[in-house]
Amino acid sequence: MGELQHLVLLAAVHQEPDAYAVSIRDEIEARTGIALRRGSVYVTLQRLARKGYLASAWGAPTPERGGKAKRCFTLTASGRRALAAAETALARMKRTEPLRSSR
Amino acid sequence: MRAARWLVSRVAPREWRESMTGDLEEERRRRPGMGRHAGELWALAAALGAVGELWVETLRGGTMSGGGSAIFGGLMSDVRVTVRSLCRSPRFTLPALGVLTMGIGAATAMFAIVHAIVLRPLPFDEPERLVAIGEVHHRLAAPGLSNLGSVAAPNFYDWQEALTNVHLAASTSATGFTIRDGDQPEELRALRATASLFEVLRVRPTLGRTFTTEHEVQGSDRVAVISDGFWRRQFGGDARVIGRTLHVDSGTWEVIGVLPAGFAYPFGVEQPPDLFVPYVPNETARSRTASRNYNLRVVGRLRSGASVAQLDSEIRSVTAAVARDFPEWFPDRSPGVLSLHEATVGRVRGRLFLSLGAVGFVLLIACVNLANLMLARATTRARESQIRAALGASRWRIARGVLAESVVLVLAGTAGGVVLAAWGLRALGSMLPATLPRVAAIQIDAGVLATTAVVALIVAIVAGLGPAHRASARETRLAVDAGGRSGIGRPRRTVGAVLVVAEVALAVVPLVGAGLFTASFRHVTNVDLGLDYRNVLTVSVAPRLTATGGDVQEPGLAGAQAIDDALTRLRMLPGVEAVAALSGGVPFSGSWNSSALTVGGTTFDDPDDRVQLRSVTPDYAKVIRTEVHRGRYVSEADVAGAPAVVILNEEAVRRFFGEQDPVGAVVQLRDAPRIVVGVVGDVRVRGPEQPVSPEAYIPWAQMPSASASVLIRTADDPTRLAQDVSRIVLDVAPGVPVVPSTLESLVQRMVAPRELNMLLTSLFGVLAVAIAAVGIHGVMAYTVAQQQQEIGVRIALGASPGNIMRMVLARATLLVGAGLALGGVGASVLAGSIRAFLFEIQPYDPTVFAGVGIVIVVTGLAAAWIPARWAARVDPIVAMQRS
Numbered sequence: 008m009g010e011l012q013h014l015v016l017l018a019a020v021h022q023e024p025d026a027y028a029v030s031i032r033d034e035i036e037a038r039t040g041i042a043l044r045r046g047s048v049y050v051t052l053q054r055l056a057r058k059g060y061l062a063s064a065w066g067a068p069t070p071e072r073g074g075k076a077k078r079c080f081t082l083t084a085s086g087r088r089a090l091a092a093a094e095t096a097l098a099r100m101k102r103t104e105p106l107r108s109s110r
Numbered sequence: 111m112r113a114a115r116w117l118v119s120r121v122a123p124r125e126w127r128e129s130m131t132g133d134l135e136e137e138r139r140r141r142p143g144m145g146r147h148a149g150e151l152w153a154l155a156a157a158l159g160a161v162g163e164l165w166v167e168t169l170r171g172g173t174m175s176g177g178g179s180a181i182f183g184g185l186m187s188d189v190r191v192t193v194r195s196l197c198r199s200p201r202f203t204l205p206a207l208g209v210l211t212m213g214i215g216a217a218t219a220m221f222a223i224v225h226a227i228v229l230r231p232l233p234f235d236e237p238e239r240l241v242a243i244g245e246v247h248h249r250l251a252a253p254g255l256s257n258l259g260s261v262a263a264p265n266f267y268d269w270q271e272a273l274t275n276v277h278l279a280a281s282t283s284a285t286g287f288t289i290r291d292g293d294q295p296e297e298l299r300a301l302r303a304t305a306s307l308f309e310v311l312r313v314r315p316t317l318g319r320t321f322t323t324e325h326e327v328q329g330s331d332r333v334a335v336i337s338d339g340f341w342r343r344q345f346g347g348d349a350r351v352i353g354r355t356l357h358v359d360s361g362t363w364e365v366i367g368v369l370p371a372g373f374a375y376p377f378g379v380e381q382p383p384d385l386f387v388p389y390v391p392n393e394t395a396r397s398r399t400a401s402r403n404y405n406l407r408v409v410g411r412l413r414s415g416a417s418v419a420q421l422d423s424e425i426r427s428v429t430a431a432v433a434r435d436f437p438e439w440f441p442d443r444s445p446g447v448l449s450l451h452e453a454t455v456g457r458v459r460g461r462l463f464l465s466l467g468a469v470g471f472v473l474l475i476a477c478v479n480l481a482n483l484m485l486a487r488a489t490t491r492a493r494e495s496q497i498r499a500a501l502g503a504s505r506w507r508i509a510r511g512v513l514a515e516s517v518v519l520v521l522a523g524t525a526g527g528v529v530l531a532a533w534g535l536r537a538l539g540s541m542l543p544a545t546l547p548r549v550a551a552i553q554i555d556a557g558v559l560a561t562t563a564v565v566a567l568i569v570a571i572v573a574g575l576g577p578a579h580r581a582s583a584r585e586t587r588l589a590v591d592a593g594g595r596s597g598i599g600r601p602r603r604t605v606g607a608v609l610v611v612a613e614v615a616l617a618v619v620p621l622v623g624a625g626l627f628t629a630s631f632r633h634v635t636n637v638d639l640g641l642d643y644r645n646v647l648t649v650s651v652a653p654r655l656t657a658t659g660g661d662v663q664e665p666g667l668a669g670a671q672a673i674d675d676a677l678t679r680l681r682m683l684p685g686v687e688a689v690a691a692l693s694g695g696v697p698f699s700g701s702w703n704s705s706a707l708t709v710g711g712t713t714f715d716d717p718d719d720r721v722q723l724r725s726v727t728p729d730y731a732k733v734i735r736t737e738v739h740r741g742r743y744v745s746e747a748d749v750a751g752a753p754a755v756v757i758l759n760e761e762a763v764r765r766f767f768g769e770q771d772p773v774g775a776v777v778q779l780r781d782a783p784r785i786v787v788g789v790v791g792d793v794r795v796r797g798p799e800q801p802v803s804p805e806a807y808i809p810w811a812q813m814p815s816a817s818a819s820v821l822i823r824t825a826d827d828p829t830r831l832a833q834d835v836s837r838i839v840l841d842v843a844p845g846v847p848v849v850p851s852t853l854e855s856l857v858q859r860m861v862a863p864r865e866l867n868m869l870l871t872s873l874f875g876v877l878a879v880a881i882a883a884v885g886i887h888g889v890m891a892y893t894v895a896q897q898q899q900e901i902g903v904r905i906a907l908g909a910s911p912g913n914i915m916r917m918v919l920a921r922a923t924l925l926v927g928a929g930l931a932l933g934g935v936g937a938s939v940l941a942g943s944i945r946a947f948l949f950e951i952q953p954y955d956p957t958v959f960a961g962v963g964i965v966i967v968v969t970g971l972a973a974a975w976i977p978a979r980w981a982a983r984v985d986p987i988v989a990m991q992r993s
Contacts, residue, residue: 029133045133045156046163049126053167068132071139073111075132078125 008093014039015051016060016090019080027066027077028052052080060086111138114153122161130160188514196518199487203519205888206483209881210523213476214569215530216877218554218562220469220870222535223542224462225561226552228455233372233551235312236411241276241418242453243269243408243425246446258446258453260404262439263395265432269408269445272428275416279307280406281376282389288359289344297849298340298358301376301383302390308335310411311375317341318352318367325388333388334363338371340384356385363387376407377454377547398436409450422447454547461867464944468620468874475616475878477569479885480519482609484577486892488512489602495581509578516574524566528554541869543862576605603896606889607925610882614929614970615936617875617882618962622937623944624868624875625958630949631868634861637798640791641697641734643853647828648696649820649839650849670814672842677727679838680822683831688732688823693815694724697734697795698856707806708778709766721762721806722795723779725813731790733823734853741773741788748809755809756784760792762804779806797860799949821853828852867947879965882929883973890922890977901981902989911982918981922974923967930966934959 008016018034019026032048035041055061066077082090111134118131134153138144144152196203231237244258245265261280270278281303288295308320321333334356336344345351345365356363363385374382412421425445433440448456488495495508532554542549580602673691680689695702704720706713714720731743739760748755756779763772772786792802820839824831832850839848858865894901901914941953951958 027129027133029136044159044163046160049130049160050163050167053164065129071136072132073135075128075135077132078129 008089011043011047011051012055012060013090013093014041015048015055016082016086016093019061019082020090023081024079025066025077026080031080055086056080058089059083060089111135111150111153113150114157117154117157117161121165123164126164130157188511189518192511192514192518196515202483202487205884206480206519207523207526209476209479209483209884210520210569211526211530212877213473213881214520214524214527214562214566215534216527216874217469217473217565218527218531218558219534219538220466220874221561222531222554222558223538223552224466225555225558227546227548228459228462230548230551230557232451232454233374237451238449239412240310240450241410241412241421242448242450243276243278243410244446244448244453245404245443258448261406261408262404263391263406264398265429265439265445266406266408267391267396268432269425269428273421273424274413275421275424276410276412277306277310278304278408278410279310280304280389280408281307281386282405282407287356287385289356295359298384299381300334300385300387302388303386304389307375307386307409310409312411313369313373315367316370317349318365320367320386321388326390328390331388331390332361332363333366334385335367335369335387336365336385337369337383338373339382341368374548374550378545380544398439418447418449458546458863461863461947464623464947465867465870465874468623468871471616471620472874472877472881473565473569475613475881475885477573478609478613478616479881479888480516480569480573481576482606482613482885483888484512484516484519484573485580485602485605485609486888487515488577488581489892491581505582509582512578512581513570513574516570516577520566520570520573524562528559528562541866543859543866545859546863580605603889603893606892610885610889610925611929611932613882613885614926614966615933617878618930618933618966619937619940620871620878621875621962621965622941622958624871625962626941626944626948626951626953626955627864627868627871629951629955629958630947631861631864633950634798634864637794639697639798639857640793640802641736641853643698643734643857645824645826645828646733646853647822647824647831647835648851648853648856649822649835650696650851670810670818673818673820675842676820676839679842680820680835683822683834683838685825685831686822687825688729690727690730690733690821691810691818692724692726692730692821693810693813693818694722695795696819696821696853696856697793698797698853698860699819700796702795702803705780705806707762707766707804709775713778714766719765719804721758721779721804723806723808725808725810725815727810730807730821733821734793735823736793737791739789739791740771741786743788743790744807744809749811750814752812754782754784754812755787757788757790757807758786759790759802759805761802762806763789765804779808784808797857799860799864864949879969882966883969886922886926886970886973887977889925890918890974891980893921894918894977894981897981898984898989901984902986905984906986906990914982914984915978918978919971919974922970922978926967926970930963933966934963937962 014035015031018031018038021034021038022030028045028048031052032043032045035043052061052063056063060083061080062083063078063080066079068074068076114134115131118134119127122130134156137156138149138153141149141152232240234240242258243261245261246259263280266278266280281301283301285300285302287298287300289298305320305322305326308314313320315335316338318335320335321331325331325333336351341347341351344356345354351365351368354365356365369386410421412418425447429440429445498508499505535552535554539549539552542552677689677691680686693703702722703724705723706715707719707721708714726744728744728746728748731738738757741757743757744755756777758766758772766772766777767775772789775786776783777786778784790807793805794800794802795805796803820835822828822831822835829850829852835850836848904914904917905911937959938954945953
C-alpha cells in the first residue's frame with residue numbers, strides 16, 4: 008500500500024460516515040499540511056475501491072452541492088485489515104530495539 | 111461553473127460525474143470572494159485537472175466503467191494486443207511501415223520548407239503591417255507585381271515627407287567593408303540604412319542602442335550596429351563591445367549596438383549583413399538632377415488604421431504630382447506597394463506549392479496503399495474475426511481492433527517519417543539556393559509537428575475505416591457458414607484491384623511533373639550561352655566606398671596600372687591559357703553597366719534597349735571563347751589616343767542596324783563618338799532563361815577602370831590556381847579582399863532554383879512509383895494466394911509455368927494499364943497549370959507522357975514478377991488439397 012493510499016484510508020476512517028472526496032482531501036490537508044490534487048484523491052479512491060478496501064454509496068443531494076449527491080466511502084473489512092497491517096508494519100519499522108527472530 | 115459542469119458531464123467517467131460536479135460546486139461556494147469570471151476559470155481548471163488525472167489512470171490500464179473510459183480503456187488494450195500482433199507479422203508490418211515512413215517523411219520535410227518560407231509570418235512585431243515599396247517599369251513588370259524594383263533617393267524622400275499612411279525606412283544593397291584580421295583582409299557586408307529602419311521593423315538591440323537621424327549627417331555617421339553573428343565571431347560575444355572600434359579600409363567605426371540573434375533583414379540574400387551603418391545622402395540624393403540612381407530598398411510600417419490599398423492610392427497621387435513637375439523621372443514607371451511578406455515570398459511561392467502538391471500525391475498513394483495492405487490483412491484474419499464474433503464480440507469491438515492496428519502503424523510510421531524528414535532536411539539544406547528567403551528558419555517545429563499529427567490522424571482514419579468495416583461486416587462474420595474464403599475473397603480482390611488502379615493513377619501525376627521539370631532543366635542547361643564558361647576563374651577587385659553613402663567614389667586602390675601588373679604576372683602561371691580584365695560586370699553575376707546608344711541620330715534609351723557596356727582587354731574573347739563574326743575584336747593597338755572604337759554583339763546589330771552592316775559606322779556611347787569595328791556573337795550574360803541583351807565592348811585601354819574583374823582561362827580545374835591567383839592580386843593591390851570564383855559556379859547558381867525543383871519533383875515521383883509498386887505486389891500476391899486452387903487445376907490440366915506467369919502478368923498489366931489511362935487523363939488536366947514553370951517544353955509533351963507510361967508499366971511488371979513466379983511454382987496436389 009502506497010503512502011497516498013494509506014493517507015486516504017486513514018482520512019476515510021476519520022471522516023466516516025461522511026467520507027467523500029472533498030472531506031478526505033480537507034482532512035489530509037488539515038492534519039498533514041499536504042494539499043493533494045483533486046485528481047489524485049479521485050484516482051486513489053478509485054484504486055482502493057477496485058482493491059476492495061473501500062465501498063461507496065450515494066449520500067443525499069444537498070443545495071450546497073447544487074443538488075448533486077455525494078459519493079461516500081466506507082472501509083470494508085478487508086480495507087480495515089489492510090490498514091491495520093500497514094500500521095503494524097510501520098510501527099515495527101519505527102522500533103529501535105534489535106530485531107527478534109520470529110520463530 | 112457552466113463550462114466545468116459541461117466538461118465533467120461529458121468527459122468524466124460515468125460513476126464520477128455527479129459526485130465530481132457536486133464536489134466542485136461545494137468547493138466553489140466556499141470561495142464567496144471570488145468573482146464570477148475568476149470562479150468560472152477556477153472551476154474549469156479544477157475540472158480539467160481532475161478529469162485529466164482520471165483519464166491518465168484509465169490509459170495506464172484502469173478498468174473504470176462508463177463514459178469515455180469504456181472506449182478508451184478498451185482501445186488501449188487493443189493497442190497492446192496490436193503491437194504484439196504486428197511484431198509477429200513482419201511481412202505485413204514492414205512494407206506498411208516503410209510506405210508510411212516514406213510518405214509521411216517526404217510530406218513532413220516538404221511542409222517544413224513551405225511552412226518556414228511561405229506560411230510563417232515574418233519574424234517582426236505585427237508583420238502584417240509591414241510593406242515593401244518599389245518602382246516598377248511598366249514593360250518589366252511581371253503579372254502580380256512581385257518584382258518591386260529599387261527606388262531612387264529623391265523619390266524616397268518625397269514619399270517620406272508626403273505620405274501619411276506609412277512610416278518609411280530605406281537601405282542600400284550591402285557593400286563591402288574590408289577588415290584586416292592578421293595578414294588576410296576579410297570582406298564584411300555592411301548595409302547603409304536610415305535610422306527609421308529599426309523603428310519600422312521594431313527591432314531592439316540586445317546591447318547598446320541603434321543610431322538615430324542625428325547620425326545621418328557626414329561627420330556623425332561613423333557608428334555601426336552589428337549583427338549577433340558578427341559580434342560573436344569578431345568580438346567573442348564580449349558584453350563590453352559597446353564603444354569599441356572597427357578599423358576598416360574606409361576608416362574607423364564605433365560599435366554602438368548589437369542586434370538580437372535571429373534578426374534577419376533583408377531576406378533572400380546570400381550573405382546577411384554583418385553591420386548596419388547610417389545612410390548619409392549626398393547633395394544629389396534629394397534633388398532631381400539628370401542622373402537617376404535606383405539604389406534604395408524601401409520598407410514601411412502602415413500607421414494605425416491604414417491599409418495597403420489606402421497607401422497604394424496615396425502614393426500614386428503623390429507620385430503623380432511629382433511626375434507633373436518632373437516628367438522625365440516617371441515616363442513609364444510607377445510606384446508599387448506590396449505587403450513585405452508578399453514581396454519576400456511571392457516569387458518562390460508557386461514553385462514551392464508545386465512541390466508540396468507533388469508530395470501530397472505521394473501521401474495519398476501511401477494512404478491508399480496502407481488501406482490496401484490492411485484490407486488484405488483483415489481478410490486473412492477473417493477466421494479470427496469469425497471466432498471472436500462467435501464468442502460474443504460486438505461489431506464495434508472487432509472494428510476497434512482494426513482501427514487500433516491502423517493507429518499503431520500510423521503512429522510508428524509518423525515517428526519514422528519525422529526522423530526521415532529531419533535527416534532529409536539536413537541533407538537538402540546545402541542544396542537549397544542561398545537566395546531562397548528564410549532558408550535558415552527551416553526546421554521541424556511545433557507547427558510542423560502539429561500538422562503532421564493531424565495528417566497522420568486523417569491517414570489512420572481513412573486507411574483504417576474501410577478495413578474496419580470489412581472486418582466487422584456481417585458477411586465477414588458469418589462467412590464461415592457460407593463457405594469461408596470464397597465468400598470473402600472475390601469482393602476483396604475487386605476492392606484491392608480498384609485501389610491498385612487508384613494508386614497507379616495517382617503515381618502518374620507526380621511522375622509526369624518530374625518528367626516535365628527534368629526536361630525543362632535539361633533544356634536550360636543545354637542553352638547555348640554564347641561562351642565557354644568551363645575552366646574560367648574569376649577574381650573581383652571590388653570598388654571601395656569612402657565616408658559618404660550612396661555614391662561610388664574613386665578609392666585608395668592601386669589603379670589600372672596595378673591591374674595591368676596583375677595580368678602580366680597571372681599570364682606566367684603554369685596552366686594558364688589566357689587572362690583578361692573586364693569592367694562592367696562579369697557574365698552571369700547579375701550586375702552590369704548600361705548606356706544609351708545613339709545610332710544615326712536616334713538615341714535608344716529605353717531600359718530594354720540600353721546596351722550593356724563592358725570595357726575589356728584584348729584577350730577577353732580568347733578567355734570566354736566567343737566568336738568574332740564580322741570585322742575584328744579589341745586589339746593591342748586600341749590604346750588611349752587611338753581612334754575610339756566599339757564592338758557590338760549581334761543583338762545590338764539586329765535592333766539598331768537591321769540589315770545594314772554596322773562595321774565602320776559611328777555611334778555615340780556615353781556622349782563620345784566611337785567607330786564600330788567588329789561584331790561578336792551573343793552572350794547570354796543574364797543567364798539561360800533571360801533574353802539576349804544588346805552589348806557593347808570598349809577597349810580597356812580607352813576606358814580604364816580602377817575596379818575590375820580578372821578572368822583566367824586554365825587548361826584544367828581552375829580552382830587549383832586559386833591560391834596563386836590570390837597571392838598575386840594581394841601583392842599588386844594590398845588590402846583588397848580576394849574572393850576567387852568560377853564562371854561555372856555563377857551559372858550553377860542561376861539554375862539552382864530550377865535544379866532544386868527538378869530534384870524534389872523527381873524524388874517525389876520516384877517515391878510515388880515505389881509505393882505504388884508495393885501496392886501492386888501486395889494485390890498480385892493476394893490474388894495468387896486466393897487463386898491457388900484454380901492455378902493448381904490449370905497446371906494439372908497441362909498449363910506450363912510460362913502460361914501461368916503470363917496469366918498473372920496479364921492481370922497485372924490490365925490493372926496498371928487502367929491506372930495509367932486514368933492517371934494520364936488526370937495529369938493532362940493538371941499539366942496545363944504548371945506551364946509557367948516550364949522551359950521550352952509543352953505541358954503535354956508526348957515524349958514525357960510516353961516515358962512515364964514505360965516506367966509505370968515496367969515497374970508494375972517488376973512488382974508482379976515475384977507473385978507470378980510463386981503462381982508458376984504452385985504444386986497442383988497441394989493446391990487442391992487446400993480447397
